[in-house]
Amino acid sequence: MPEKKSESNRRDFLTGRVIKQAAEQAGENLADYLSNATEEITVPSGGSTIRLSTRAMATEFAVVMNPGRSQQVIQASDALDMLHELEQLMTVYRSNSEMSRVNAEAAAGPVSIDSRLFEVLDQSRQICLDTEGGFDPSSGPLIALWQDRRRLGRIPTQTEIDSCLAHTGIDQFEFDHTNQTIHYRFPENELNLGGIGKGYALDVAGQFLKEQKLENWLFYGGFSSILARGSHNQLQGWPVGIKNPLFTSQRLGTILLKNYAMSTSGSSVQHFRHEGKRYGHILDPRTGWPVSELLSVTVIAPSAALADALSTAFYVIGIEKALEYCENHSEVGTILIPAPTQGRKLSPVIRGIPNEFLFLDRDQLLS
Template identity: 80%
Template sequence: MSEKKSTSNRRDFLTGRVLKQAAERVGNDIADYLNDATEDFAAPSGGSTIRLSTRAMATEFAVVMNPGPSQQVMHASDALDLIHELEHLMTVYKPTSEMSRVNAQAANGAVSMDPRLFEILDRSREICVDTKGGFDPSSGPLIALWRECRLQGRIPTEKEISDCLSHTGIDQFEFDNLAHTIRYRSPQNELNLGGIGKGYALDQAGRFLLDQELEDWLFYGGFSSILARGTHNQLPGWPIGIKNPLFTSQRLGTILLKDCSMSTSGSSVQHFRHQGKRYGHILDPRTGWPVSELLSVTVIAPDAALADALSTAFYVIGIEKALEYCDNHTEIGTILIPPPAHGRKLSPVIRGIPNEFLFLDRDQLLS
């Protein structure tokens, strides 16, 4: 279905009787994240909501709002349209996108681009430097290599990984912040916003909602990236469920989010086995090999782009360095879950998240 047709269908949906039905929707229909009523560990519960969604970036994006004036539904629809616009700007899977054009031309000389694309690429560079390469937007060649080898039923050779590493690393890209241009050192260089693009799209769409004076809403992209503003159901935030990374159908706990973002990374679902060994989908950009120290990482940050990038970076750099980062950046909170030493109970390592906003099911934790 074309983007234009999808937009038209959604606007048709939001008119007349159907708009009234959408505005009257009740119950806990917020998202798979959002906590439903429970008394197991006194977690806060969600209430009546309105939810609009669209499919972009190979996942579902949705805006969740408290019941209110019908005009907020139209603003939410416009915010979802913006997600499609940003996808076309950032994707590497469409040859006509701005990101594809930059990748194709920047080895021949400095390339200018849409200011929004330069903004998020430069933000990616900053986070890469700040995490000492734990997050790296230039690791696309490594990701492509592992994807190809997985389809072939094998793992990459050391030489294949070494060849890829010779074309990755943020130091191979020249950023000119005055001219807003980027130049690549080699035609094999590539920038890919897969680890931060959803978060940036949420931030931009959320900014649009704030410009329309909508103050209470939750915006999510896929099952990993969330941006929350204001409050819900007389709570000091929005209740978001946290899955148990060992048993993903179980909810480990609930966190209240207000005026911040949350992102989760892990390899409990996306992985493959080769010759009896399990390989996750998250690669260490510095070595080219999958990492497996942690089951999952959840990051709370002021904006969704940062939360997205740091959840990947923390998964890569491990517990000690992730905690050190949080100590040096007090606006960041995290929940790091390593594999249990024995049994099935978990021992989360938590930093920078106040107890009054986090509700964990003690029965699933190692006492």
């Protein structure tokens, strides 16, 4: 994405007020996209690259660069090494991590924590407030409950869900910005950075690359979280594929990403069935139950942490609320894909992504 975007056609080429009927909004926005797109579309493609990777946070992280000076390889390697320190800071799956220490001690009184951990936790708190609980870093007990009951071959009871809900919600956590401490209201409270940690790690490592004057690179974590800077192959950015959520082996389109981050959430792959009903892996933190209005959500944002958290939040809060958020935060763009009402063609709702950076396969779209 470009560093600066105008207030009108380049930023919000899909105009109009948010309406209540999601199907109508999808149809109108897609029609606008198709009519505004050029007739002859050349889909941008990648060229030769250098790639370094490491495994952290239970996934693969990689830096992709244009061929060039050898020093950039050392700089990328140093950025990748930073991820392991950040994992030790944020993970809840190691008893000796900083996040685990906070979860164990913060109910007894305010706990002083590492400034980086406080930063990402406070960012999580703010996004939770801004999305009305669509993203909530305190929902870890709900996720653990569903995972445990799935292993037992059943779904949670409402009583079990209510028990978790009694100890979730960002209002149960006291943040002291002056002293950088956190205090939990109950011993059962827990904070988990699973929905934002990868993005934050990309932001920190990406900032290091910028400080090293490395100008053109794409940094990804787990393929769903991406941070890009500069350009590639004489394009206006880095070409990033968008999967068709119904047929994940097919590419629905390509987006050119420049000096922006991108994240995608969906339950097309991670889901399970119980007694004939399909349940996705993304829970609504406010109800404790899986959500299913959308097939997938792609978000572009200035930071990878924000894109990560918002892709989950938008999936939870749905089309109308997601578009309202974008109306109030012009730096954020999104592609929301609801389930088709008929057939297999899709009607994505697009907001805040200029035509010249988005290339969709019209054959897969409902015109």
